[in-house]
Amino acid sequence: MAMTKVITRFPPSPTGYFHIGSARTALFNYLFAKNNNGEMILRFEDTDKERSKPEYEKDILEGLNWLGIKHDNDSVPKQSERLGVYRKHLQELINKDIAYISKEKEGKRDEVIRFRNPNTKIKFNDLIREEVEFDTTDLGDFIIAKSLDEPVYHLTVVVDDYETDITHVIRGEDHISNTARQILILEALGFARPIYVHIPLILAADRSKLSKRHGAVSIMEYKEMGYLPEAIVNYLALLGWNPGTEKEIFSMDELIGEFSLGKVQKGGAVFNSEKLDWINKKHLGKLTNEEFVDIAREHIPENLKNFPNFDLLLASIRERINKTSDIDKLAEDGEFDFYIDEPEMNPEKIVWKDEGNSAAKENLKKVVSLLERVDDFSYEGVKSAVQPFADERGRGSVMHPMRIALTGRDKSPDPFTIAGILGKEQTIIRLNRAIELL
RNA sequence: GGCCCUAUCGUCUAGCGGUUAGGACGUCGCCUUCUCAAGGCGGUAACCCGGGUUCGACUCCCGGUAGGGUCACCA
Numbered sequence: 458m459a460m461t462k463v464i465t466r467f468p469p470s471p472t473g474y475f476h477i478g479s480a481r482t483a484l485f486n487y488l489f490a491k492n493n494n495g496e497m498i499l500r501f502e503d504t505d506k507e508r509s510k511p512e513y514e515k516d517i518l519e520g521l522n523w524l525g526i527k528h529d530n531d532s533v534p535k536q537s538e539r540l541g542v543y544r545k546h547l548q549e550l551i552n553k554d555i556a557y558i559s560k561e562k563e564g565k566r567d568e569v570i571r572f573r574n575p576n577t578k579i580k581f582n583d584l585i586r587e588e589v590e591f592d593t594t595d596l597g598d599f600i601i602a603k604s605l606d607e608p609v610y611h612l613t614v615v616v617d618d619y620e621t622d623i624t625h626v627i628r629g630e631d632h633i634s635n636t637a638r639q640i641l642i643l644e645a646l647g648f649a650r651p652i653y654v655h656i657p658l659i660l661a662a663d664r665s666k667l668s669k670r671h672g673a674v675s676i677m678e679y680k681e682m683g684y685l686p687e688a689i690v691n692y693l694a695l696l697g698w699n700p701g702t703e704k705e706i707f708s709m710d711e712l713i714g715e716f717s718l719g720k721v722q723k724g725g726a727v728f729n730s731e732k733l734d735w736i737n738k739k740h741l742g743k744l745t746n747e748e749f750v751d752i753a754r755e756h757i758p759e760n761l762k763n764f765p766n767f768d769l770l771l772a773s774i775r776e777r778i779n780k781t782s783d784i785d786k787l788a789e790d791g792e793f794d795f796y797i798d799e800p801e802m803n804p805e806k807i808v809w810k811d812e813g814n815s816a817a818k819e820n821l822k823k824v825v826s827l828l829e830r831v832d833d834f835s836y837e838g839v840k841s842a843v844q845p846f847a848d849e850r851g852r853g854s855v856m857h858p859m860r861i862a863l864t865g866r867d868k869s870p871d872p873f874t875i876a877g878i879l880g881k882e883q884t885i886i887r888l889n890r891a892i893e894l895l
Numbered sequence: 896g897g898c899c900c901u902a903u904c905g906u907c908u909a910g911c912g913g914u915u916a917g918g919a920c921g922u923c924g925c926c927u928u929c930u931c932a933a934g935g936c937g938g939u940a941a942c943c944c945g946g947g948u949u950c951g952a953c954u955c956c957c958g959g960u961a962g963g964g965u966c967a968c969c970a
Contacts, residue, residue: 589898630901657900658963729921735920795924852929857930
C-alpha cells in the first residue's frame, strides 16, 4: 500500500517576533516531516492587515534560517495575496446558505460573514491526546470573514491546508479549541480532514504561557546572547519530547532520525535556561578552534586577537564559558588583562601565607633557573620542570608566588598553563619582576 | 464562569500492574588542585488527593483538587 507523503506546515502570522514557542512548533513540524521523508511548507498568515509587519516576516525567516529549519516550498505564500481564492470559497458557502451575510449591531462594521453553526458535536482524534470532543453549540454562528475580501483565520487556514495537501497539522495546544470550528468549515467545503497534533506549550518559570513579559523575545536575541543554533534546536527538541534513551546531545540530523510524535509529552514544559546553558556548552565543545573563533569573533577582545599563543589562550577561555557572550563578562572582570599587560602586584600578595619575603624570593629564583633550561615551553614542559621542586618545597610555597607573579590574581588558570600561554621570555620577565619587588 | 487540555524530584523527563521509582540540569558534599574553571565520584529531592478495579497500583477507571489553554470583526 502506497503511503501518502507526509506534508506538514508552519504558518506563522507575522504579527510578532519569532520566539521560542514558535520556533519549537516549527521544529516539531520539520522533524516530523523529515523523519518521514516528507515536506514542511511555510506560509504567512497575514490576513490581519493592521498587525502584520514586514519586519516580523523578516525576523521569522531569519530565525528559521539561523536554526537550520528549512521549508520545502520555493516561494513563501502570503494569505493577503490569495484573497481571490478565499473569496471563491466564501461565495460558495454563501450560495449554499452554509454561511450568510449578517447584519451587526456591535463591532467595527455593519455586516460580516458568519458560518451557520449546525450545533453539533465534533469529535476528532489528536495524535497526542487521542479523542477530543466539542459541542459546537457553544461557538454560535462564528465569523469567517469580515467581508468577501477580508477572510478571517479559521477560513484561510482550512483552505490553505487543503490546497497544499497538508497531512498533519502540528501546532500548539492553544489551538485545540479552534479545531472544532475549523472542522465544521472544512466539512462544509467538502475537504478531507488532516491529522491533528496538538503539542504542549512552552511555559515561563511561573507556568504561564510565554509572553512578551517573559521570554517571548525574538530567537535572534539568543544569537546575540551567544547561543549556538544547534544548542537551541537540541534544547527545544527535548522540551516536550524525549528519545526514549539517555542520549541528550543531538545534532539536527540525529534529531530527524529519532524524532517521533509518539514520544511527545502531553503537559506543558517550563523553559529552563540553565539546562540550555549546559547544552550550549556541550555543543561549543564540539567546535574546532577555528569554528569557535568564527562564531565568537565579536566577543573576543581585540587586543587578544593578535596574541602570540592565541590558540592556547583560547583553549583556557573555552573551558570557562557556557556561551560566547560569557567572554564579555570575563573581559569585564579583567580575566584577560594580565595576558596583555604585566600585572599589578605587591610583596604581601606574592608571599604564600606567612612564609616571608625571602622564602618567596628564593623559590621564585629557583623557578626561574629551572625554567631557563626548558626548551619545550608547553604546559607539559613547564610542569615537568617545576613540579618536582614544588612538591619538595611545598606546592603553595612555589605555585602561589608563581601565579601572582604571572597574573597578579588570586584566581586564574594554573601557572603552568599561564606560563605556556605567555611564553618563555615573558614568563621569566614577570618572575624576575616579582623577585625585584621582594 | 462555560468548554477543553494536563498532572512523577525545584526544572526537563524515563516508567506503559509487581522497580531499591531510573537519567539529566540545578543544588550540596568529596576527590583532583596553589586558586578558579573543567573533570571524576557521591548525596539531596518526586509519583496532587480520595475512592474504586486487582492478589497487587505511579501505571487502569471514576470523582475531587490544582495548573494551563480558550471563549475577538487576532492568529
